[in-house]
Amino acid sequence: MCANDGELIMKIRALVRLIAAMGILLPSLLSASSAEANIFSLSVHRRTCSQATAYVSYDGFSGGTAPFYIAFTVDLNNNGVFGEVGEPTLFAEVTGNGSPLVIGRRLTFPNQREGAFIAVTAYEVDGEGFFVSGPLEPVRYSCTNRPALNATASNTGIVPRIAVVARVFVNRVEVYSQPSAASTLIGSLGLGQQVDVIGRNARNDWVQIRFSGGTGWIMWQTQARLSGAFSQLPIVG
Structure with a gap:
């Protein structure tokens, strides 16, 4: 038997061991996935x-x-x-x-x-x-x-x-036309007020809300608590 034949046999044995190991591991991996x-x-x-x-x-x-x-x-x-x-x-x-x-x-x-x-x-x-x-x-x-x-x-x-809902926990939250304090101020929300959230900006620090028959933006992270799946909100600003 030449050296090359010996190397080939070793590779085949290693492959067999790998397949056997996968046969043991796969059920547990599938079980872990389905547990979610x-x-x-x-x-x-x-x-x-x-x-x-x-x-x-x-x-x-x-x-x-x-x-x-x-x-x-x-x-x-x-x-x-x-x-x-x-x-x-x-x-x-x-x-x-x-x-x-x-x-x-x-x-x-x-x-x-x-x-x-x-x-x-x-x-x-x-x-x-x-x-x-x-x-x-x-x-x-x-x-x-x-x-x-x-x-x-x-x-x-x-x-x-x-739905995602924002509940204000400070005395006043200013509502803007865009996700920027440099945009037009269109109103405010008071302590305890709740509003529906319909979108977020790319940095996740502003959310778009339903406001006065239209929409507005608030900087929420230090001023409101959100309920619902925030990550599912579309990025709109």
Whole structure:
């Protein structure tokens, strides 16, 4: 046997060992990837025209940047956008330590007329506002003032859209026509005021909001808190 034949045999043996190793590793890699489903099995239990108690199952694993939050929110005006101003969003922090959980929250919202349709969804975001899991197919119900107690699972067949809302935590935030303090000042927001956010600039320090029947811009990072998946906002300025 020549030296070249020996080298060839060694290479073949190394390749066989590599294939065997991949056979061991691939299932675990695929399992780790599929674990990023994270939340599933949304259901709504006790519900009325002003409250809904929702639950999700959490598999105990989260990808992204900690901390992680499961959000529950509603669509009250049936436009397919969940968590707009006037539509509450509640958050539950999870640790991603591998322990499965069932997590629930009771959402309270302005009383709707009896027979109105209300929809509930849930999703998970990481500490940087990126979607980790969901949003889940919503549960939609026709409300009654008398509490309905039977559990209802996802039943709409749609992928919901999630709103981003800014809540002001300083006394005054100035609203500009463009993402620059050198642009036209068009108004202001007060402490505790909430507005729908519809876009962001490339540096992520300004957000575009719905304002006085049109749009405006605020510098948000030291003046407002955002709820919803910030990373999903389009860059428009």
